[in-house]
Amino acid sequence: MTVAIIQVLLSHWRRHRLQLATLLIGIALATGLWSAVQAINAEARASYQRANEQLALGQHDELRNPAGPITIDRYLSLRRAGWQVAAVLEETTRIGGRSIRVMGVDMVAYPALPAVTGIEQSATPPDPADMLTAPGRLLASPDLARFLSNQTGLPPVLTSPDLPPDLILTDIGVAEVLLDRKGQISRLIILPDQPRTLPEIAAITPELERVEASSQLDTAQLTDSFHLNLSAFGLLSFAVGLFIVHGTVGLAFAQRRGMIRTLRALGVSMRQLVWVILLELSLLALFGGLAGLMLGYFLAGALLPDVAATLRGLYGAPVSGEIALQPKWAVAGLAMALGGTLLASGHALIRLSHMPLLSGAGVQAWRTAAFNGFTTPLLGLLIMLVGIIVQLSIGGLVAGFTLVAGMLLGAAMLLPSLLSLVISIFQRFTKGPIAQWIWSDMRAQLPGLSLALMALLLALAANIGVGTMVSSFRLTFTGWLDQRLTSELYLTAKDDQQGREISNWLAPQVDAILPIRSVELAHPSGPLFLYGVVDDQTYRQHWPLIASGADVWDRVNAGEAVLINEQLARRQDLWPGDDLMINREYTLPVAGVYSDYGNPTGQAIVSMTRLDQIAPGVEARRFGIRTRAESATELADALRDRFDLPGQAVIQQAAMKAQSMAVFEKTFVVTSALNVLTLGVAGFAILTSLLTLWTQRLPQIAPVWALGLTRARLAQFELLRSVLLAAITAIIALPLGLALAWTLLAIINVEAFGWRLPMYLFPADWARLFLLTLLAALVAAALPAMRLLRLPPAELLRVFANER
């Protein structure tokens, strides 16, 4: 009997192939966009994990010196006392213009690293002595190894396929030479097997702090916010796709009510029917989900290189630009397709299962009932309210996203009522019979088009919201770059000695030389980068302070106070007047807070003298050079020639800004792509709604045609109706989008990245989006309008005949 029931139910899809295609495309789009985001996230996280495994990061307790590097004698003291510790020297340097992290480890003492053992077990293992004695060996990923082999003055390079893309692994002795850090150690790894009786570490090296493995901040934690943002947009795209599924399944169920009534009259129980329908939906979800997975795989492949570049630029996260098909990701995608389809169909299925045997309500009744009354708008308001309450009472990133979800979902549920209200107002002020009919007909069509219009509302609001955020960010970022990158030239010398020579040579011929010196310190809030500045008008005039006390620069230059970046200020809730503990010895009052976009870590600025006191011996080979803009190019060439500097060692301001802007633009490639795709899905939802409503549309159009309107005019009205509905929806989407933008800028960004941005308005962008929306609505309505235009009169007459 089950087979017979399945045959009957499947016969519906044979007769409604377009509906079937719409349903499968809806599932595929929803799954595809979501899976693409998940594939990107999964790939990134796999990369972090690979890097951690390859370098044994986060597996052992460490010792760090909050005041700066650890000296050799402190290391030797621990070893002599019996402690099994391994030294690590780690720093980012520029090689051939590329920013590369160098990690030097004590190859003898350090726990077996997979990257090293892999090479040792290869077909042509290097002589272990070569790794440890000059010139040593550098281990790098294949891509980096190719790059390094073209550079001069470096030790031979060995390839290790699993190493992160921008990292050199080498023996600590080799790293000392490469980084010019003779006798310095960044941290000490406490090895797992220690002798039984040992003196306390604090008794031997009281200045060192022990950091437990579990509390070490790793890349995955740093990038969590970024991935959460990405997931949120993926979920929005998924939801928009599900609107198509919900609409199509609902209509299909309504059209099958007669069939189901007959089956029940023939003795099939509702329980059996529900199980068979669930089976049918599951199969459809799996087919659609498979198509979605393929779509998601290709989409992720296309987007991953930009995401990888962003993660590297923003967090220094080691992500390769290639996507690998992971079974876990595919299974999760199919589960989402199945869950999403059942969720989107649940309402229709429940209504069907409660349908009385003799119920005669048809498609129109189903449509009308779906969004009638006060329940839906009230529920919408309630959901909005819940979002606001959660944000106000709990706070944090997840609460921020709850607010966004509540706002979007609530507004979507309010949309049909709002549209109905707007149409009623227009209708009231309309005089002509045709115009009056168009408005009243539009209102009557609302239930059938509501889901598609909701999807459009969400897509438009997301576009406006994210667009405003990105454009506000761009505007702020450009202004901020102008403030931060004021020097006409940026120079990196080979070492401190050359730095001094260049400074001496430059001093008589430029306006100012601004050393760029910094040290990474261990701080309770995470890594803290401490910078030193000299007293110069450049900083006083241009530095982008967002909060400051009196005489801010005088106090900083006198070594009495510190400036901190916005991230640190928000994370630690430190503002002018508060004290920042830099390390055990130094605590300084905060004189001001400055914006510092694109930097996930805390940063502080003290006077150069104070920096030398806190962390003696900080390298001095980078400089900003203030000179006349017209002579910058000439001076850059002269510097390269005179000091034999590679091209990338002297960068002009414009090039520096261009590089920064390029990283910025890449950051938003994914969200922009998801935005465009979501809008496309919403346009498709309108098209599918119009097409699936086509059969019910004819009985409404035919009487008007019979009363003397041509098919051409009716087709024009069909286009007009779609465009008007999209236009009203777009107008409603504007305040929603702006509310979303404000939430992203004032809540989500602050929680996720630690900076708050000013919000700017971009009416030209809205106008462009508005026109794009009208175009999408026009294109979506074009096919049904063409069908109407070409419809033979006999088809319209059949409406009157069918009624009989």
Next chain:
Amino acid sequence: MLLKIDNVQKSYPGGRPVLRGVSLALDKGQTLALTGESGSGKSTLLNLAATLDSFDGGEITLDGTDLSGLEDPGRAALRRQSVSLVFQQFNLIPSLTVAQNLSFHARLAGRLDEAWSTHLADRLGLSDLLDRYPENLSGGQQQRVAIGRAMAAQPKLLLADEPTGNLDETASATVLDLMLSLVAETGAALLLVTHSQDIAARLDRRAHLSGGRIT
């Protein structure tokens, strides 16, 4: 002559002939009942007269206009200006109120006469239902609205396709009485398709269609 149908032929797609040279004529103020078996082509002939469909051969003249070769805009204009239709299933516009439905055709034709519309609403017993939507009316009430819509446009020719076919006996009699009295009042011609010999007997003339011909 208001409506002249001369030797009209019409076949369904696939070639099956439905009208095999039908001729008839109707002048102002005349009423004609068209009877016949199911599938005999009654509704097809009515649709041709209403300019809703095209024919394969012969000639139809409506209000002095030859329908052969008339394009869609011309046909639509004739439907607005000269003809009104009443269908078996009423075919009201569901999104408009009773008042809006009543005046819709007249406003399309640019001939709305408020006094006449009010009079019609009274005559048809719709005065208390003007703000309702069609879905809230009974079948008889809906058909009265359909007749009101048709007559408000003050057509020269009223075409009715089984107007009482969906109504019970009492409602059927009321609707027919109203239709005939309004036609008489306005001087419009009436071509009415029906199965019922009793209804046909109440009209001036009757024509029977059988095998695609008037017998």
